[in-house]
Amino acid sequence: MRGKLRMKVVIIDSYYLVRQGLKGLLSEDKDIEIAGEGSNIKEGLKLILEKRPDIAIVDLKLGQESGLEIVKEIKNNMIDCKLIILTTTSDYRDFRAAEQLGVEGYILKDALPEEIIYAIKIVNAGRKFYDANLMASAMRLDKRGLPSDDPVQNLTEREFEVLGALGNGYNNSEIANKLFITEYTVKKHIRQVLNKLNLYDRTQAAIYASNHGVVG
Incomplete structure (x- = not known):
């Protein structure tokens, strides 16, 4: 009797160390066969077309290129390969863009x-797997009915929580206790919030949160 076929996986990431780390991790699983690796869109598409893998793990940011271009090409040409985006960013818009393109x-x-x-x-x-925390954040933003071009969409999950806390009038110590982080980290998140929303101070941030229905 023939054994169960191993799933063929290719890795497309611009960083050599990331590719090596993933290869080392996945090679330990007896059900996975590493069929190849690439570092950019051209190499990635060539790899998928030649190796016909079951799954391609694609970095969202391939240097100055977007891994979503690979997704578009594969989906538009109806190539039988499931796609998993692997990324460092928890940006809402990136996730929704990938989801709309049909990544698995x-x-x-x-x-x-x-x-x-x-x-x-x-x-x-044959099922989909999306990061649970990112999904929760996306669903919460969707429910608030925020337009896709609203600057608040640029905030990370944690920055969104900090903005909500500011809207409730919390001071840094209270925010730190609420989110189980240090006051130094709170200050860092507030700076990021102000920068991304083009606001001057925490008072403006609190008003912004209140006007947009963002409360922690």
């Missing part, structure tokens, strides 16, 4: 090793 998986690079392997197996089985 979306994982953050800080995911646990076992979570990455689990995601690959779930996707290979």
Whole structure:
């Protein structure tokens, strides 16, 4: 009797060390065969067309290029290959763009090793796997009815939480206790919020949060 076929996986990431790390991780699983690797869009598409893998793990940012271009090409040409985006960013718009293109998986690079392997197996089985925290954040933003071009969409999940806390009038100490982070980290997030929303100070941020219905 023939054994179960291993799933063929290719890795497309601009960073050599990331590719090597993923290869090392995935090679430990007996159900996964690494069929190749690429570092940019051209190499990635060539790899997928030649190797015909079951799954391609694609970095969202391939240097100055977008990994979503690979997704578009594969989906538009109806090539039988499932796609998982692996990224460092938890940006709402990037996630929604990938989801709308039909990616089967979306994982953050800080995911646990076992979570990455689990995601690959779930996707290979014909289901979708999206980072749970990112999905929760996206659903919350969707429910608030914020337009896609609203600057608040540029905030990370944590920055969004900090903005909501500012809207409730919390001081730095209260925000730190609420989110289980240090006051130094709170200050860093506030600076990022002000910068991304083009605001002058925390008072403006609190008013912005109130006007946009963003409360923590």
